[in-house]
Amino acid sequence: MTVRRDRKTDARGIRLGAALLAVCLLAVACLSGTGCSVIFITAEEQSRNAASSAAEGTTAPQDDEPTGKKRIAFTFDDGPQAPAENLDAGYYPYTTYVLDKVEALQKAGHRANVTFFVVGSRAAEYPSALRRADSLGCEIGSHTYNHDSFRGKDQAFIADTLNRASAAITAAGVPKPRLYRPVGGAVTAEQLAYTASLGYTAVAWSIDTTDWSNHPKTADKFSEDAARRAAYEQFVNDKVQLILDSAADGAIVLMHDLYMSSVDIFIRAADKLIAQGYELVTVSTILGLDGNSQPPSVMYIARGQTVTYMN
Secondary structure (H helix, E strand, C coil), X not given: CEXXXXXCCCCCCCXXXXXXXXXXXXXXXXXXXXXXXXXXXXXXXXXXXXXXXXXXXXXXXXXXXCCCCEEEEEEEECCCCCCHHHCCCCCCCHHHHHHHHHHHHHXXXXXXXCEEEECHHHXXXXXXXXXXXXXXXXXXXXXXXXXXXXXXXXXXXXXXXXXXXXXXXXXXXXXXXXXXXXXXXXXXXXXXXXXXXXXXXXXXXXXXXXXXXXXXXXXXXXXXXXXXXXXXXXXXXXXXXXXXXXXXXCEEEEEECCCHHHHHHHHHHHHHHHHCCEEECCHHHHCCCCCCCCCCCEEEEECCEEEEEEC
């Protein structure tokens, strides 16, 4: 087994958490007897790889055209939330609000796409949300069929939940996902290798907003109680600042399209990042994959680094 570490992805350097996670995954792979070469790839190298693929004649989507700007990928787990036409009074179409913002940014001339890691059962229930996301150039990945954790699960279970989710996604009229996000980021090196054999590449994140933890209620935003409104605003502003402080070229942001506060975090952070010269792109663009490329055998993003297992 050989290891090569490239240059730092940004001025913040390689975080200790990245090294610890990589070591843990490598240890599992070595103990299982699987030989592999591990490569730490910088965002700069990913961009060069994408440019090289284009030079070789592969067709890159418009979202992947190089512009020289910094790129960041917002990802939303656990949706889709029901679109407006499916909701009863008192509910809010959070996925729709995210897509409304994406569409508004595109109409204003900005490059703006996001990636949704959707739960298959919700995709089956609300397919129109997936179709609209796809029509805007957003990417649809899998988050299993019923938000299923891989902890302690065998290969048959993992194959079933990923394949059922893919069936629900394609039934909505969008491409079969190549990328998936393990629930809670819980996945072993052995499970990564197995899902790769099924044609799925695992993706984690480099910025965890923890937008789900102790999030304010939607009603707090519209409350007549000034203290509740202020608490809502404080939560949103704190999360926006976390994203801004952690942002870097090639970063992947973890969020959830299940809460009004998450919608507001995305809207405000997107505006500020664009003002700072960022483009909002899909995870596949961050990874340098074009429309004809196949993902590496296994790719796992953690703490700003790309760990690629080559079998």
